[in-house]
Amino acid sequence: MSATAEPAIRVRGVTKSFKALPVLRGVDFDVAAGTVFALLGSNGAGKTTLVRILSTLLKADGGSASVHGHDVADSPEAVRESISLTGQFAAVDEVLSGRENLVLVARLRHLEQPGAIADELLARFSLTDAAHRRAGTYSGGMRRRLDIAMSLIGDPPVIVLDEPTTGLDPQTRIEVWQTVTQLAAQGTTVLLTTQYLDEAEHLADRIAILHEGTIIQNGTLAELKQLLPPATVEYVEKQPTLEEVFLALVGADARTTRKEPQ
Ligand SMILES: Nc1ncnc2c1ncn2[C@@H]1O[C@H](COP(=O)(O)OP(=O)(O)O)[C@@H](O)[C@H]1O
Numbered sequence: 221m222s223a224t225a226e227p228a229i230r231v232r233g234v235t236k237s238f239k240a241l242p243v244l245r246g247v248d249f250d251v252a253a254g255t256v257f258a259l260l261g262s263n264g265a266g267k268t269t270l271v272r273i274l275s276t277l278l279k280a281d282g283g284s285a286s287v288h289g290h291d292v293a294d295s296p297e298a299v300r301e302s303i304s305l306t307g308q309f310a311a312v313d314e315v316l317s318g319r320e321n322l323v324l325v326a327r328l329r330h331l332e333q334p335g336a337i338a339d340e341l342l343a344r345f346s347l348t349d350a351a352h353r354r355a356g357t358y359s360g361g362m363r364r365r366l367d368i369a370m371s372l373i374g375d376p377p378v379i380v381l382d383e384p385t386t387g388l389d390p391q392t393r394i395e396v397w398q399t400v401t402q403l404a405a406q407g408t409t410v411l412l413t414t415q416y417l418d419e420a421e422h423l424a425d426r427i428a429i430l431h432e433g434t435i436i437q438n439g440t441l442a443e444l445k446q447l448l449p450p451a452t453v454e455y456v457e458k459q460p461t462l463e464e465v466f467l468a469l470v471g472a473d474a475r476t477t478r479k480e481p482q
């Protein structure tokens with residue numbers, strides 16, 4: 221993309237506290253259009269708070285943010301038309317079939333030919349054979365694919381996936397990863413939050429680390445890896461993994477807390 225192109229998402233100095241708890245202390249980053257950007261942070265780092273601000277579900281205390289050129293505070297309607305948020309807890313209605321879920325969302329968005337939209341998405345997400353089955357009978361991967369398909373109705377240029385694979389088994393995780401890769405290949409801008417380093421490493425063009433309310437690093441995987449010198453073991457260079465970079469930056473205590481036996 222050219223240097224002058226407007227970023228798909230721009231975040232500047234965003235702050236947010238819940239009562240006395242400061243969660244975001246001045247967050248800054250840009251997401252270039254058509255890229256996959258991973259916001260990496262431990263549980264409780266403020267990832268969901270930030271994506272809720274970007275989706276206009278929550279107001280920031282300070283700073284500014286824009287999506288597709290629209291300011292979240294001044295033009296929330298235009299922002300909502302440009303961004304789609306799919307969270308850890310799927311919006312799928314289990315009683316309805318996959319196709320009915322899609323048709324319902326298309327109707328809610330006042331689109332013409334909701335049936336045709338549903339059929340196209342079912343095909344794109346390999347759900348045609350299961351189209352008429354109740355979504356409650358779908359596997360975890362199928363439900364997540366349906367959830368992502370629902371969020372694409374109306375062709376939002378920016379899609380936010382909030383911890384799309386948390387709680388999923390490894391096979392389903394790989395299915396979701398493939399879906400994200402396909403979205404990116406079609407030019408959708410993807411903002412992905414994750415607490416999994418390998419997920420960011422695998423999917424993202426750029427990775428930003430959210431820690432204690434600010435972005436403490438933001439770069440490509442190669443740039444982040446350069447923050448640690450390669451270890452030399454008997455003349456063989458070993459590049460640091462993203463996990464090693466992350467732990468060196470945020471401190472080993474950021475690792476999942478495992479209680480020591482008393
Ligand atoms: N509505 C709320 N009221 C009070 N505290 C909240 C609320 N939402 C989130 N928090 C707190 O803000 C912090 C960040 O939460 P969250 O954004 O959900 O983190 P993450 O998504 O990175 O796990 C946590 O300490 C959480 O308990």
Ligand SMILES: [Mg+2]
Pocket residue numbers: 267268269382383
């Ligand atoms: Mg969260």
